[in-house]
Amino acid sequence: xxxxxxxxxxxxxLPDTTPxxxxxxxxxxxxxxxxxxxxxxxxxxGISPAAYRALEEVIGHVxxxxxxxxxxLREELALRHGARSDNIVVxxxxxxxxxxxxxxxxxxxxxTVTSRGTYPTSNYHVVGYGGRLHEVPYAGDxxxxxxxxxxxxxxSARLVYLANPxxxxxxxxxxxxxxxxxxxxxxxxxxxxxxAYSDFAPSDDLLPVDVEDWRVLRMRTFSKAHGxxxxxxxxxxxxxxxxxxxxxxxxxxxxxRCAQTAALASLRDPGFAAGVxxxxxxxxxxxxxxxxxxxxxxxxxxxxxxxxxxxxxTTVRRLLDTLLTRGVFVRSGTQPPLDRCIRITVxxxxxxxxxxAALRDVLPDVLGS
Amino acid sequence: xxxxxxxxxxxxxLPDTTPxxxxxxxxxxxxxxxxxxxxxxxxxxGISPAAYRALEEVIGHVxxxxxxxxxxLREELALRHGARSDNIVVxxxxxxxxxxxxxxxxxxxxxTVTSRGTYPTSNYHVVGYGGRLHEVPYAGDxxxxxxxxxxxxxxSARLVYLANPxxxxxxxxxxxxxxxxxxxxxxxxxxxxxxAYSDFAPSDDLLPVDVEDWRVLRMRTFSKAHGxxxxxxxxxxxxxxxxxxxxxxxxxxxxxRCAQTAALASLRDPGFAAGVxxxxxxxxxxxxxxxxxxxxxxxxxxxxxxxxxxxxxTTVRRLLDTLLTRGVFVRSGTQPPLDRCIRITVxxxxxxxxxxAALRDVLPDVLGS
Numbered sequence: 001x002x003x004x005x006x007x008x009x010x011x012x013x014l015p016d017t018t019p020x021x022x023x024x025x026x027x028x029x030x031x032x033x034x035x036x037x038x039x040x041x042x043x044x045x046g047i048s049p050a051a052y053r054a055l056e057e058v059i060g061h062v063x064x065x066x067x068x069x070x071x072x073l074r075e076e077l078a079l080r081h082g083a084r085s086d087n088i089v090v091x092x093x094x095x096x097x098x099x100x101x102x103x104x105x106x107x108x109x110x111x112t113v114t115s116r117g118t119y120p121t122s123n124y125h126v127v128g129y130g131g132r133l134h135e136v137p138y139a140g141d142x143x144x145x146x147x148x149x150x151x152x153x154x155x156s157a158r159l160v161y162l163a164n165p166x167x168x169x170x171x172x173x174x175x176x177x178x179x180x181x182x183x184x185x186x187x188x189x190x191x192x193x194x195x196a197y198s199d200f201a202p203s204d205d206l207l208p209v210d211v212e213d214w215r216v217l218r219m220r221t222f223s224k225a226h227g228x229x230x231x232x233x234x235x236x237x238x239x240x241x242x243x244x245x246x247x248x249x250x251x252x253x254x255x256x257r258c259a260q261t262a263a264l265a266s267l268r269d270p271g272f273a274a275g276v277x278x279x280x281x282x283x284x285x286x287x288x289x290x291x292x293x294x295x296x297x298x299x300x301x302x303x304x305x306x307x308x309x310x311x312x313x314t315t316v317r318r319l320l321d322t323l324l325t326r327g328v329f330v331r332s333g334t335q336p337p338l339d340r341c342i343r344i345t346v347x348x349x350x351x352x353x354x355x356x357a358a359l360r361d362v363l364p365d366v367l368g369s
Numbered sequence: 370x371x372x373x374x375x376x377x378x379x380x381x382x383l384p385d386t387t388p389x390x391x392x393x394x395x396x397x398x399x400x401x402x403x404x405x406x407x408x409x410x411x412x413x414x415g416i417s418p419a420a421y422r423a424l425e426e427v428i429g430h431v432x433x434x435x436x437x438x439x440x441x442l443r444e445e446l447a448l449r450h451g452a453r454s455d456n457i458v459v460x461x462x463x464x465x466x467x468x469x470x471x472x473x474x475x476x477x478x479x480x481t482v483t484s485r486g487t488y489p490t491s492n493y494h495v496v497g498y499g500g501r502l503h504e505v506p507y508a509g510d511x512x513x514x515x516x517x518x519x520x521x522x523x524x525s526a527r528l529v530y531l532a533n534p535x536x537x538x539x540x541x542x543x544x545x546x547x548x549x550x551x552x553x554x555x556x557x558x559x560x561x562x563x564x565a566y567s568d569f570a571p572s573d574d575l576l577p578v579d580v581e582d583w584r585v586l587r588m589r590t591f592s593k594a595h596g597x598x599x600x601x602x603x604x605x606x607x608x609x610x611x612x613x614x615x616x617x618x619x620x621x622x623x624x625x626r627c628a629q630t631a632a633l634a635s636l637r638d639p640g641f642a643a644g645v646x647x648x649x650x651x652x653x654x655x656x657x658x659x660x661x662x663x664x665x666x667x668x669x670x671x672x673x674x675x676x677x678x679x680x681x682x683t684t685v686r687r688l689l690d691t692l693l694t695r696g697v698f699v700r701s702g703t704q705p706p707l708d709r710c711i712r713i714t715v716x717x718x719x720x721x722x723x724x725x726a727a728l729r730d731v732l733p734d735v736l737g738s
Contacts, residue, residue: 008475016613024438056425063416067391068394105374189375190375230626247387251462257600258431
């Protein structure tokens with residue numbers, strides 16, 4: 001036999017990198033136990049009691065496949081978004097949906113435009129499917145909408161990725177700015193509008209849903225305010241033609257029954273997610289005060305995390321490593337300008353106190369070294 | 370804007386079909402409630418009590434992402450298969466793994482060989498990724514290994530799909546026959562060995578694991594004997610180079626925490642799956658007797674279902690429709706020669722009695738009409 005398995009040429013050229021190293025892997029590599037898990041923007045505020053009861057009940061039914069059409073959940077989501085269920089695609093998280101979008105739009109090598117240093121999983125899929133990636137820098141600490149539009153026109157892009165609110169910055173663009181971006185795209189270009197953090201943004205300033213406009217693919221998740229990161233479920237709100245296209249390639253049985261059941265129960269308990277959003281808002285304010293007290297600046301955040309400027313990527317690296325030795329897991333931006341910021345998930349009040357104590361304790365040494 | 374979203378050419382040409390219509394969709398379309406769910410080869414024998422306890426515990430932790438490396442589970446699986454964890458890829462079911470295989474091996478249009486009428490999801494992915502499909506007929510009611518090998522050589526195939534035991538036939542090829550197939554493939558060709566039903570096959574006649582041979586990609590699932598179809602988890606045992614390739618494109622956070630936890634607990638309770646396999650064996654024998662009593666022939670099965678020859682595809686269609694009006698869900702083969710068979714999942718003893726009663730009741734009319 002030949003020496004190597006017969007991979008496609010694209011596969012042979014792909015880098016052996018992954019978007020994120022998980023906290024469990026950090027524990028194994030560093031031999032420490034993480035007791036403060038504030039690095040992955042998971043919800044620290046639990047799940048809806050109704051969802052909990054639904055999960056207790058559904059574990060008696062895990063031998064059965066879930067509904068591949070996600071029918072009931074799509075009906076419920078359609079109702080909430082003023083759309084039809086034919087506009088809703090449920091998948092195992094936004095990451096899954098980003099993969100579908102890359103696959104149906106740019107797998108033939110088409111150009112994609114994104115912001116350098118934003119959430120990396122869209123890039124992972126674009127590159128993994130063979131799309132061509134063009135990155136533009138942030139403007140200050142926010143995504144540069146003008147630069148995205150300009151690059152989309154220059155490269156005749158077929159896809160533009162926009163996380164709004166942004167991760168890892170936390171910054172947010174209002175509806176008028178986003179609509180202006182959409183309207184300034186070249187003909188035949190769509191926007192992947194990743195709204196993973198929209199539950200924490202000003203709801204009246206989100207771009208309104210318009211499923212007749214196929215240029216905007218909106219992606220939402222149950223991983224944040226609803227607290228289901230570990231269950232893997234998210235959805236897209238899209239023009240029917242795009243939902244049909246996703247349906248031609250998606251994993252029909254890819255969403256597990258626990259996630260389907262819990263998402264439906266949590267949606268029907270809307271007070272829960274709203275309460276989490278309020279608790280997160282209080283926590284952000286507390287992180288901002290902490291940063292100020294320590295002579296640091298917190299970036300404005302419309303998410304469940306706060307990016308805090310500690311001055312340089314070197315300091316960030318030292319700080320993250322030091323915190324990790326104490327069992328505190330936070331992350332940072334990975335590219336300029338956000339690589340000078342640590343990114344702290346909003347924890348519960350006790351977690352915030354514990355984090356504040358740890359930061360106060362290690363910061364002088366880290367800054368002084 | 371242009372009239373249509375800017376899909377790739379491949380996408381535009383894909384058919385709008387799905388591998389399977391789920392029982393929930395059948396209920397909605399036909400306005401009946403299914404009370405006997407014997408069509409999707411789900412386990413009717415529950416889950417391990419240890420897995421149940423693990424699930425009760427893990428639902429308190431669903432706000433946290435699962436370990437993207439599936440570390441603990443891979444270690445456990447490696448131990449059981451005499452492999453290293455670098456040879457194990459965990460994914461959200463075999464369907465997910467079939468997609469990864471199509472993607473890394475044939476997405477550039479490479480030829481794939483399979484059996485006409487076998488489990489369709491491999492074809493779904495091969496076509497969806499742009500591979501070229503060549504089908505060979507069954508030999509009698511079993512996959513024709515010689516025809517697969519011959520077609521692989523004739524088409525210079527890069528991928529051959531083999532479900533062993535086969536679905537929907539239930540028939541099985543022993544280790545020597547499978548090894549002969551592997552050895553007769555053209556240079557630079559791999560076999561996707563889909564062993565979804567291997568828990569019910571003669572364990573001493575399965576092809577031994579040899580992770581040094583990259584020509585064989587083995588795929589296993591927790592959906593059958595372990596009872597986790599609704600949780601979505603399966604794994605591949607492959608050469609390390611193939612595991613690395615899958616790692617470049619897989620959804621790193623795609624496996625949910627409930628599935629990870631339950632799979633580990635069930636693996637550590639090996640008596641459970643073995644007990645299910647014994648219960649299934651008894652159920653198969655009962656279905657064979659039922660078929661004989663009704664003047665029908667049951668195909669030999671090494672799975673958790675039995676295909677019963679009812680004479681013609683027309684009779685199959687009539688029988689399935691009639692059973693469905695009574696709330697009984699079974700499926701059938703979709704292509705000759707298996708389209709003359711209904712495929713009945715092995716149920717519990719009460720489910721088997723109920724199914725037998727329903728079949729005895731409707732069969733005379735269906736055969737006579």
